[in-house]
Amino acid sequence: MADLSCSKIVKTRKIHSCELCCRSFPIGTEMIVYSGIFDGYWYNYHCCNACSKLIPLLDIRDEGIGQGEMMSFVSANELKTPEELLEKLQSKIIT
Ligand SMILES: [Zn+2]
Numbered sequence: 001m002a003d004l005s006c007s008k009i010v011k012t013r014k015i016h017s018c019e020l021c022c023r024s025f026p027i028g029t030e031m032i033v034y035s036g037i038f039d040g041y042w043y044n045y046h047c048c049n050a051c052s053k054l055i056p057l058l059d060i061r062d063e064g065i066g067q068g069e070m071m072s073f074v075s076a077n078e079l080k081t082p083e084e085l086l087e088k089l090q091s092k093i094i095t
Pocket of ligand 1: 018019020021022023047048049050051052070082
């Protein structure tokens with residue numbers, strides 16, 4: 001369980017890769033930075049827009065999600081990108 005965490009939206013000033021899907025994003029992309037303490041360790045990572053929206057939809061907030069693990073959710077749904085998974089999950093909620 002996370003003891004302390006916060007997130008903020010930043011516009012990247014260098015190339016960052018998303019911690020969850022491992023894709024890299026160019027300078028000037030809006031990404032979400034999560035930081036806090038988890039199990040006594042300080043963490044700080046960049047996350048792309050699609051992955052950050054997927055976290056609450058996938059109900060994985062408590063257990064957390066490891067580096068690159070978003071892609072296993074994406075491929076489990078026979079999709080290729082987190083954006084496609086987001087679209088699929090959001091359309092399920094609306095209908
Ligand atoms: Zn991502």
